[in-house]
Amino acid sequence: MRAAGVLVAIALALALQTTLARFVVGGTAAIDLVLVVVVYVALTTGPGTGMLAGSVAGLIQDALSSGGVIGIGGLAKSIVGFLVGVIGQQFIVTAALPRLVMFMAATVVHAAVFMGLYTVLGVRTFESPYAAVLSQALGNAAAGMIAFTIIEALPGMMERRRVRRRL
Amino acid sequence: MALLDLRERTGYLFVAVTVGHIILISAQVNTKRGVPMLEAVTFGVFAEVQRGAGAVISGVRDGWEGYFALQNVREENQRLRQEVGQLQIKLQEERALAQQSRSLQSLLDLRQASDLSTTGAAVIAGGASPDFRTVTIDKGTGQGLRPDQAVISPAGVVGRIIMPSARASKVQLLIDRNAAAGALIERSRAQGVVLGTGGDRLRMEYVSSAADVKVGDLVVTSGIDGIYPKGFVIGQIESIERGAGMFSAIVIKPAVDFTSVEDVLVVLTPPPAADAIKAGDAPAGQTTSGGRGSTSSAPPQRAEEPNREPGA
Numbered sequence: 211m212r213a214a215g216v217l218v219a220i221a222l223a224l225a226l227q228t229t230l231a232r233f234v235v236g237g238t239a240a241i242d243l244v245l246v247v248v249v250y251v252a253l254t255t256g257p258g259t260g261m262l263a264g265s266v267a268g269l270i271q272d273a274l275s276s277g278g279v280i281g282i283g284g285l286a287k288s289i290v291g292f293l294v295g296v297i298g299q300q301f302i303v304t305a306a307l308p309r310l311v312m313f314m315a316a317t318v319v320h321a322a323v324f325m326g327l328y329t330v331l332g333v334r335t336f337e338s339p340y341a342a343v344l345s346q347a348l349g350n351a352a353a354g355m356i357a358f359t360i361i362e363a364l365p366g367m368m369e370r371r372r373v374r375r376r377l
Numbered sequence: 378m379a380l381l382d383l384r385e386r387t388g389y390l391f392v393a394v395t396v397g398h399i400i401l402i403s404a405q406v407n408t409k410r411g412v413p414m415l416e417a418v419t420f421g422v423f424a425e426v427q428r429g430a431g432a433v434i435s436g437v438r439d440g441w442e443g444y445f446a447l448q449n450v451r452e453e454n455q456r457l458r459q460e461v462g463q464l465q466i467k468l469q470e471e472r473a474l475a476q477q478s479r480s481l482q483s484l485l486d487l488r489q490a491s492d493l494s495t496t497g498a499a500v501i502a503g504g505a506s507p508d509f510r511t512v513t514i515d516k517g518t519g520q521g522l523r524p525d526q527a528v529i530s531p532a533g534v535v536g537r538i539i540m541p542s543a544r545a546s547k548v549q550l551l552i553d554r555n556a557a558a559g560a561l562i563e564r565s566r567a568q569g570v571v572l573g574t575g576g577d578r579l580r581m582e583y584v585s586s587a588a589d590v591k592v593g594d595l596v597v598t599s600g601i602d603g604i605y606p607k608g609f610v611i612g613q614i615e616s617i618e619r620g621a622g623m624f625s626a627i628v629i630k631p632a633v634d635f636t637s638v639e640d641v642l643v644v645l646t647p648p649p650a651a652d653a654i655k656a657g658d659a660p661a662g663q664t665t666s667g668g669r670g671s672t673s674s675a676p677p678q679r680a681e682e683p684n685r686e687p688g689a
Contacts, residue, residue: 258387265394281401288398292391331406331414 241349257295286323313354317347327364483531527644533610533632559601565589609663636642
């Protein structure tokens with residue numbers, strides 16, 4: 211059941227990434243919704259699920275991206291999912307600030323692995339990616355915080371609505 | 378696996394997923410040489426596996442060939458040793474036959490080159506006493522041998538027959554202390570008498586102190602003794618002592634190695650002393666033997682005579 215929910219979340223993230231994100235951020239990839247989903251899954255379920263979610267999501271993302279090497283994104287997101295899951299189990303990251311830091315750190319690690327592998331393999335080069343990485347980290351953190359807020363507020367909203375209908 | 382907790386299983390899973398991704402990436406990325414990385418790494422890894430497998434197989438094979446397969450080697454080794462022994466004996470026989478063949482060939486050459494009437498004989502025994510340097514040959518009066526016939530070999534003069542029996546003869550070697558032969562120095566034609574010493578050297582006497590004699594000069598038979606044909610090599614002058622008297626004391630190293638004489642020729646027709654003296658005065662290249670007065674070039678074993686008159 212949880213796996214199905216993870217797959218649905220990934221599919222939604224991919225759909226949003228390929229449609230809405232372009233319009234929201236003027237065509238630049240300043241946000242990686244798939245990575246946000248992976249970090250969210252890892253924080254809420256643990257390293258195993260986070261890693262598998264990152265692997266599957268990254269592979270699909272690689273497959274949909276033209277001209278890239280299939281597996282690099284998958285590997286980067288697997289590592290991020292695993293690390294975030296491990297950290298989420300070791301530390302309390304339920305407050306807003308730790309979550310914000312986790313999203314930003316996850317984005318940086320993902321970018322480092324992703325760009326590092328491409329550079330090492332000589333397939334692509336990235337010139338001065340720091341600003342882009344930073345902006346993506348902020349965007350991902352914002353998206354993640356919004357996602358956490360909505361998802362955590364959703365059960366209370368449903369309950370209040372049910373009580374109001376009874377009255 | 379059931380004992381492992383979730384964290385350990387996740388770790389294994391992480392490693393598996395990471396390796397899977399790396400393999401996937403490697404399949405798409407080429408090395409600098411244009412070969413897919415996965416292929417290059419796989420080949421490299423598999424080559425090491427092949428190397429290891431080859432080493433294992435080689436070790437097993439060596440163990441098999443070096444131990445298990447050697448069960449019949451002892452018998453084979455003994456058989457081969459026997460074969461080697463037989464072959465060594467056969468080789469020695471062949472060598473002996475070859476040596477004998479060479480010796481007989483030398484005698485045959487000497488016989489063909491010489492115009493003397495000779496017969497071949499083999500040495501069958503040495504002397505009974507060290508004081509008398511003699512050997513026994515396998516020919517006797519039945520083959521026409523008589524006392525005082527010269528015995529020669531390809532190397533030079535051996536001696537003379539002193540006691541023939543029906544089927545064997547005793548030969549007095551030239552080095553016997555009672556042996557003597559008329560001799561002359563091949564270069565200067567100075568004449569003298571060669572005497573045995575009982576040792577391994579000869580002595581030449583009655584050579585004038587004024588004669589032209591040098592160390593290294595060849596000494597040959599002069600033929601005046603009526604036993605030894607003229608011109609056969611006796612030996613080389615090893616030392617000269619010019620005494621206060623009329624004659625020099627000359628030591629000669631024999632041309633024949635008397636310790637290894639095996640086959641000899643017996644000269645059946647010794648030259649008369651008178652003819653020999655006359656032959657000593659004969660022109661160069663002319664030899665007379667057996668009273669036949671034949672003229673021929675000297676055989677290889679006979680010293681070449683210089684173109685000069687004797688005593689010149």
